[in-house]
Amino acid sequence: MRDERVLVTGGTGFIAQHCIIALLRDGYQVRTTVRSLSREAEVRQQLKTGGVEAGERLSFVVADLAADDGWHEAAAGCTYVLHGASPTPTGDKAGEDDWVRPAVEGNLRVLRAARAAGVRRVVLTSAFGAICAGHRKPEHRPFDETDWSDLTGDVWLYQKSKTLSERAAWNFIDREGGDLELSAINPVAVVGPALGKDYSHSIRLIKNLMDGQPGSPKVNCGFVDVRDVADLHVLAMTHPAAKGERFLAISGDSLWMADVARVLRERMGAAASKVPTRVLPNWLIRLGALKDPTMRGVVPLLGLDMNATGEKARRLLGWTPRPREEAIVAAAESLVRLGLLKETA
Known part of the structure; x- marks a missing residue:
């Protein structure tokens, strides 16, 4: 067993739990x-x-991003911090103050506690949403780590919170971080094996297809396995080349949702009998968004190429993620195994 202890924030989270698994297997406390x-x-x-x-x-240890209590105790004696906890307000009434301020203040709270405890490096779980959103005229090239979301464009509050909270973390390191080091991981849609009923929003995309949603919207998305995201966090935690860097986590090129549906039908056999073959026209999505708030966020994404590259993590850190198809199938298999799909009538 290693002597080094790692703090992983938000232990009930999907990515956090896979990070804990990776760390324990590597012998960390x-x-x-x-x-x-x-x-x-x-x-x-x-x-x-x-x-x-x-x-x-x-x-x-008990600690909440909205309060100082518990954070100094949490960070005490830790060599590293993997910080993925983030507020996720619910309900149609949740506004900017519910999303942005808690995310920014939460990051700063964790960084201050880490600095005070003499932590060597914090690895921040940011998001592709801090990279890809709001670009009015997307260039025909993959997104990379030099890109930041344009908050003057059409962005969701989630994307705004991720962008501003990651920027706040880098500004803190620059201005008052002292010896504390920072790396950031920016994953695309995180799939792979669910461990229980609490799983990623991205796995919900797979579940909806497996449960027989009416069709696939013309939405493009990158995918990465949660186990590879966890491995990337551990690499970024210790690798000298990761200091002061952000890393986009994606496996291969992005896929259209119709391609994801095809992968499921080809690889999941009878379990994928309800996966749709139809591609939904854009006008139908826009019409549905007038009545269904959950569909409104899809409208700005219709037809956009959201491809990105994970070349930097491969080159600098030696990261080798699983194929995107394997990650998608692993998510579907876990939903079947855990009994989380709708039962056929």
């Missing part, structure tokens, strides 16, 4: 934050589903 210790048993069970008995190598 891990501490994770939860908003209530009542979630500890659930987290341990989901880690077990992922193949790891955490035992005493994993400890829990």
Whole structure:
């Protein structure tokens, strides 16, 4: 067992739990934050589903991004911090103050605690949403780490919160970080194996297809396996070349949702019997968005090429992600295995 302890924030999160699994398998001691210790048993069970008995190598501490309490205790004695916890307000009434301010203040709260505790490096889980959004005239080239979302364009509050909170983290390091180092990971749609009912929004895309949604919108998306995202966090945590860098996490080129549906039909057999073959016309999506708030965010993405490159992580860190098709199928298989799909009537 290594002597080094790593703090992973937001231990109930999908990416966070896979990061904990990767760290425990590498021999690290891990501490994770939860908003209530009542979630500890659930987290341990989901880690077990992922193949790891955490035992005493994993400890829990209560801390909330909205308050200072618990963060200095959480960071104390840790060599590294993987910070993926982020506020996710719910409901149609959630506004900018619900999304942006908590994300920015949460990042700064964690960074201050890490600096005070003498942490060596923080790896921030940012998002592709901090890179790809709001560009009025997308150039015909893959997005890369030099791109930042244009907040004067058409962006969701989620994308705005991710952009401003990541910028706030880099500004903190530049101005008052001291010896604290920072790396950022910007994943595209994160799929791969779910560990329980709490999984990524991206896996919901797979679930909706498997459950038989009416068709596939003309939306383009990059995909990456959560296990590879976790591996990239661990690489960025220790690799000298990762200091001060952001890394886009994507496996291969992006896919249209119709391509994702085809992968599922080809690879999942009878379990994919309800996956649609139809491509939904753009006008139908726009019409549906007038009544369904969950569809409104799709409208600005219709027809846009959202391809990106993970070349930097491969070149600098030696990152080797699984094929995108394998990640998509792993998500679908886990939904079947855990009984999370709608039952056929």
